Amino acid sequence: MVNENIEIVKKSGERVVFDSSKLKQSLERSGAGTEDIEYIIGQVREKIVDGMSTRKLYQIAYSLLRKRSNKVAGRYRLKKAILELGPTGFPFEKFVGELFKHQGYDVQVGVVVPGKCVTHEVDVIARKGKKQLMMECKFHSDTSRKSDVKVPMYISSRFYDVKSQWEKEYGDEIDFYQGWVVTNTRFTQDAINFGRCAGLQLMSWDYPRKGSLRDRIDASGLHPVTALQSLKKAEKQQILDMGIVLCRNLSPNILRDINVSERRINKAITEVRELVGN
DSSP states (O other), rough: OOOOEEEEOOSSSOEEHHHHHHHHHHHHHTTOOOHHHHHHHHHHHOOOOEEEEHHHHHHHHHHHHHHHHHHHHHTTTTTHHHHOOSSSSSSHHHHHHHHHHTTEEEEEEEEEEOOOEEEEEEEEEEEEETTTEEEEOOOOOSTTTTEEEEHHHHHHHHHHHHHHHHHHHHHHGOOEEEEEEEEEEEEEEHHHHHHHHHEEEEEBBTSSSSSSSHHHHHHHHHOOOGSSSSOOOOOOHHHTTTTOBBGOOHHHHHHHHTOOOOOHHHHHHHHHHHHHOO
16 A cells, blocks of 8 residues: 655645545546546556656556546546647637537637727627627646736726727627636636626636536536547647537548548547547
């Protein structure tokens, strides 16, 4: 049995005592069953050594999980899959737009709109009934990077300039406007405090407690193509470059267009079906 005081190294370089309950929680969120969780934790305990990186720990758990369930493994590596929506922020903007389409909003991505004072390029505009949202998406390819208070402060001024023009343009057609800032990593506490004070809605990987990015992905069942392990990184990038961000929108013909072999197409489509449920 592993020494309970064994330490692992976080990406920041901080050493922390390995806590199997945290691994258990992440496996439970992914939908792993009790038997699989107990097996994986047992295997990790046998393989872990003092000073192991959290990244290596994650790789071991993911490798074990993938052998037992592609669907659960895909959900387990979801955070990493979102990080792979780069290097530009546009695929992430499209993905956020898809999440709100799933909730019944009419969505526009990457549009230029006039404000009262100047024009603005807006990442996502989402409208449902008499409600209209303006969203700015801050994508980071490094999990240690946070969006600080300058981000919502800047977005707030842009939102209120656009909102003034929208009120003039739409009149009684829309009676609720809201500015959003969405990031795939996290916000600093000052950013959160400013967002609350300014009336902005902030959403990060795990904020707010209910309705975070992770919650919305779990509820919708929408998974990015970067979650697929049966495709190479370059192939996934080609698919993103075609404007396709969701697994459920992937078809054999799209894969043929990027010269994936028939054997691997069958493997990829099987993985898609397991991940999205049909």
